[in-house]
Structure formats: structure tokens, C-alpha cells
Amino acid sequence: MIEVEHLSKIYGSTPAITDVTFNVEPGEILGLLGPNGAxxxxxxxxxxxxxxxxxxxARIAGYDVHENSLAVRQKIGYLPETPPLYPEMTVEGFLHFVAQIKGIPAGDRHQKVTAAIERCNLQDKQRVIIxxxxxxxxxxxxxxxAIVHDPPAIILDEPTVGLDPRQIIEVRNxxxxLAGTHTIILSTHILPEVSMTCSRVAIINRGKVVATNTPDNLMTQLTGGSGYEVEIxxxxxxxxxxxxxxAGVSLVESIPTAGGHQAQANRAxxxxxxxxxxxxxxxxxxxxVRAGFGLHELRRVNATLEDVFLQLTTEEKNLEAVTQGETA
Known part of the structure; x- marks a missing residue:
């Protein structure tokens, strides 16, 4: 549905992105994850x-973004980081206006607007001034x-930025x-958003895609999957x-505490x-135990997407093997 091949953007002599390549399959949610400025x-x-x-x-729904820009815009819904709203309009009036400028036939606008309002749970706010x-x-x-014209592809730039925890959950849900009936690219630097929302992740750092895979595969391939925290x-x-x-142990390191407990004297x-x-x-x-250490706690811990993110954005590594091993 969305194909990006060797995409670059240079401002003067400064590259913003370099050789960005990834695909998004129909009905999939791809998380574009990276630090600010990536x-x-x-x-x-x-x-x-x-x-x-x-x-x-770049192609969306078979149309080249540069050569068929108008056709592409008809196939996408776009939410920039700051929503493009007219604050003096009501919700319903604004969506009717958007439906009109997006070319929805007059006879279909009411149904399309009503459907968008229901999907976004805005029924109680449709006559409220924005x-x-x-x-x-x-x-x-x-x-x-972004979805009022029922586009096959949706692009969401930081859709939960600035929201409180309850609002984040509502927008995430x-x-x-929308997945399944729409193909979605979701950009964020908030790690829980990716693991809870996206079926696949493309991690971008300093303008380059450094890994593309499912969150689970990234956590397994890059961190060894799991380990243990020990208090002795x-x-x-x-x-x-x-x-x-x-046998089976690759690394042992000291940490401040195990299990989030307060450190105690004579404990490691x-x-x-x-x-x-x-x-x-x-x-x-x-x-x-056989070596004479007092074992107070042994707990298994799984690698997190945060571990993956820190590894990929703080270490300059060529991770083609991770990308090549991705699953669609």
C-alpha cells in the first residue's frame, strides 16, 4: 500500500533524511519511531x-507521490502534529467543510461526516465550537x-503529543x-505507543532507517530476548x-537494585x-546457593522496546541483518 524507496531530503547542505526505505502492507499500522529531530x-x-x-x-496505493500528487492526496488522510482546525466552527460544520473540499459528492457528505463522528466518538460534541x-x-x-473521505491510507504525526494519560488511551484505541480497513503510518517518540498500537516498527535515527521489524522480533534479535535480575x-x-x-549466560552486570526495591546494605x-x-x-x-551466596530474589525480565530504542539510537551500527529478518 505504501512504498518508500531511497528517499532523501536535503535543506541546503544539511540532510534531513537520507536513503529512507520501508514498506507498509495493506491494513497494517507501522510505527515510525525515533528521537526528536530524527x-x-x-x-x-x-x-x-x-x-x-x-x-x-514514494508510492501510495500505486500512485507516485511526486508525479501523481493529487491522486495521492485523494488516497490519504493526513494529521500533522498540530491539527488543521478552524476553531470558530462547530465540529459538524468543520467536517462538512472538509468533506466538501476533499471532493465528496454532496449526496454522500452527511453519511461520511456522520460515520467519521461516530468512529471518533464525537457524537456529544458535534455541535460544539472547536x-x-x-x-x-x-x-x-x-x-x-483525516478519515472523513474514507481513505485507504492514513498518516498520523505525533497524534498523542500533549495529551493526558486517559486521552492517550482513548486516541490509541x-x-x-482503524487498522485492517486502513493502512496507517504513525510517527511518535513515545515508546509505549508503538508497542501497544503498531504491528511493525521502523526506527529512524539521524535521518536514516536503522531497523524495521515487528516489536517482538526487534526485542528478541537485538537484546537476546530476556534475562534475570538477582538480589544476593x-x-x-x-x-x-x-x-x-x-552455560547460556552472555553477560553479567551490576545494577542499582533488582525489582525496583530500595537498595539494602550487604546486598548486591x-x-x-x-x-x-x-x-x-x-x-x-x-x-x-552452592557458592554460598544468600539468594533473596531471582526474577525474570524481558527486553523492552526502550532497550531496543536506546541500542539503535545510541550505537552507530549497521543493522541490515535485523531489517532483512523482518516479518511482514
Whole structure:
């Protein structure tokens, strides 16, 4: 549905994005994840026809973004970071206006507007003036204007920025409800949004895509998948030597505490990273007890998307193997 090939954008001598390549399958939600200034918004503006690319190609629903810009705009719904709303209009009036400028036939506008209002749960606010709405409801109106013409592809730039936790959950559920019937690109730097909303992730850093895969595959391939946190009574250095010799253990490191507890005197806190496909938890416990350490806690911890994000955005690595191993 969305194909991006070797896309670059250069402002003067400064590259905003370089050789960006990824695909989004029909009905999929792709999370474009990266730190501020990584190039997410630039990429989305090119896809929406707002900016021309310096090099590369992008196609949406079979249409080239540069050569068939008007056709592409008919196939997408776009929500920029700041929703393009007219605050003096009512929700219903604004959506009718948007439906008109998007070319929806007059006889179909009422049905399309009503459907967008219902999908975004705006029934109680449809006659309210937009400037009187909370930020969360304004964000919903922004999504409603993006989907009012029922486009096959939707581009959402930071759709939950500035919202409170309850509003984030509501907007997240709304976006998830659009999957399947719509293909969605969702940009964000908020890590929980990606793992809870997106079926696949493209991580962009310094204008380049450094990995593309499902969140689970990224966590497994880049971090080894899981490990253990250990709280013992004894010397950390000695415990690390003992644990490092266990089959299936790749790394042992000291941490401030285990399990989020307050550190106690005479206690050592360690993280044991297991090798991919290995589960040495039983051997860890047995080895520590036999070596005379007091074992107070052993808990399994799974890698998180935050671990992946930090690894990819703080280490300059070529991660083609991760991208090549992606699953659609």
C-alpha cells in the first residue's frame, strides 16, 4: 500500500533524511519511531505531498507521490502534529467543510461526516465550537478530518503529543480500531505507543532507517530476548565471576537494585543477560546457593522496546541483518 524507496531530503547542505526505505502492507499500522529531530515529520510531509523529496521515490496505493500528487492526496488522510482546525466552527460544520473540499459528492457528505463522528466518538460534541473543546477532543476532530473521505491510507504525526494519560488511551484505541480497513503510518517518540498500537516498527535515527521489524522480533534479535535480575547477599564481583561461567549466560552486570526495591546494605544487585534461546534461571539459582551466596530474589525480565530504542539510537551500527529478518 505504501512504498518508500531511497528517499532523501536535503535543506541546503544539511540532510534531513537520507536513503529512507520501508514498506507498509495493506491494513497494517507501522510505527515510525525515533528521537526528536530524527526525520519522522519530514518523511511524513513528503508522503503527504507537502514537501518534495530531493531524491528517491514514494508510492501510495500505486500512485507516485511526486508525479501523481493529487491522486495521492485523494488516497490519504493526513494529521500533522498540530491539527488543521478552524476553531470558530462547530465540529459538524468543520467536517462538512472538509468533506466538501476533499471532493465528496454532496449526496454522500452527511453519511461520511456522520460515520467519521461516530468512529471518533464525537457524537456529544458535534455541535460544539472547536475552540471550546479539550485538546483530546480536538485531536479526535483532527483524526476525523483525516478519515472523513474514507481513505485507504492514513498518516498520523505525533497524534498523542500533549495529551493526558486517559486521552492517550482513548486516541490509541481509536487508531487501533482503524487498522485492517486502513493502512496507517504513525510517527511518535513515545515508546509505549508503538508497542501497544503498531504491528511493525521502523526506527529512524539521524535521518536514516536503522531497523524495521515487528516489536517482538526487534526485542528478541537485538537484546537476546530476556534475562534475570538477582538480589544476593555477598560480594557482587565474586558473584559475577561465578555466574559468567554458567552455560547460556552472555553477560553479567551490576545494577542499582533488582525489582525496583530500595537498595539494602550487604546486598548486591545483578542483571544476568541470557543467550538467545537459552533459559539458565534454574542454573543461576543453583550455582549461587552452592557458592554460598544468600539468594533473596531471582526474577525474570524481558527486553523492552526502550532497550531496543536506546541500542539503535545510541550505537552507530549497521543493522541490515535485523531489517532483512523482518516479518511482514
Amino acid at each position: 526525520g519522522k515529520t519530514t518523511t511524513m510531509r513528503i508522503l503527504a505531498g507537502y514537501l518534495p523529496a530531493t531524491n528517491g521515490n 475552540r471550546k473543546l479539550s485538546k483530546g477532543y480536538r485531536q479526535r476532530v483532527g483524526i476525523a478530518q 481509536l487508531i487501533k480500531s 547477599e555477598g560480594e557482587a564481583a565474586l558473584a559475577k565471576q561465578v555466574l559468567q561461567n554458567i 544487585y545483578l542483571r544476568v543477560i541470557s543467550q538467545p534461546g537459552k533459559e539458565p534461571g534454574k542454573d543461576i539459582a543453583t550455582t549461587l
